[in-house]
Amino acid sequence: MTGINEFYRNTLNQKLKNPMSWGAVLPNNIVALNVWLEEIVNGKAYVHSDKPSLTIAGHVNPNWIERKKHLDLIKSGVPAVGVLITNGNKSNDDKWRIHGFDESSIFKLNQLECNNNGEWVMRIDLTNPIKIKKVQFDGKAAISTIAKRHTIAIETVQKAIGIGWKLIGMTEDVATLTYYGKLMSVDLGDGSYTTRKG
Structure with missing residues (x-):
């Protein structure tokens, strides 16, 4: 299986900002967000929380900061897609790791909304995958x-x-x-x- 970093670099044509990034802005000015299959409920994918994610040392996780920037772009009208990842049914683990992801498709994300707990979700259409070969830089x-x-x-x-x-x-x-x-x-x-x- 291709690694997620290799997938972004070679297929989506955009190197991740760091090896643990949660997504990237693709060369064709589309925001790609990693979304956990296990966090999709009623057709909505969890994408962010207003409550900062912290590192073991207690600092704000730089990936949380980057994801916030990605959401700001989406709010300004930049289109978004989801890279569907899974933790391999290990939802009870303290720290999730990517155990697999869809290497052949990305999924359209839209209708960004925030609930009362400060959790952001987007509608994801799993029934209509976007088949990909390689994203070309425009x-x-x-x-x-x-x-x-x-x-x-x-x-x-x-x-x-x-x-x-x-x-x-x-x-x-x-x-x-x-x-x-x-x-x-x-x-x-x-x-x-x-x-x-x-």
């Missing part, structure tokens, strides 16, 4: 998104493209470009950039 759509949302960073990206760099990826925080074996990461917040060997 550079034109990415540039359009950067131009609309990141007016400072778009200048850096356009200058780089003007001298031969090619835009190959984008998350909610960083645009990635390549040029003859080098990689450039452009911070979408302030337009600063760093380069490294690819």
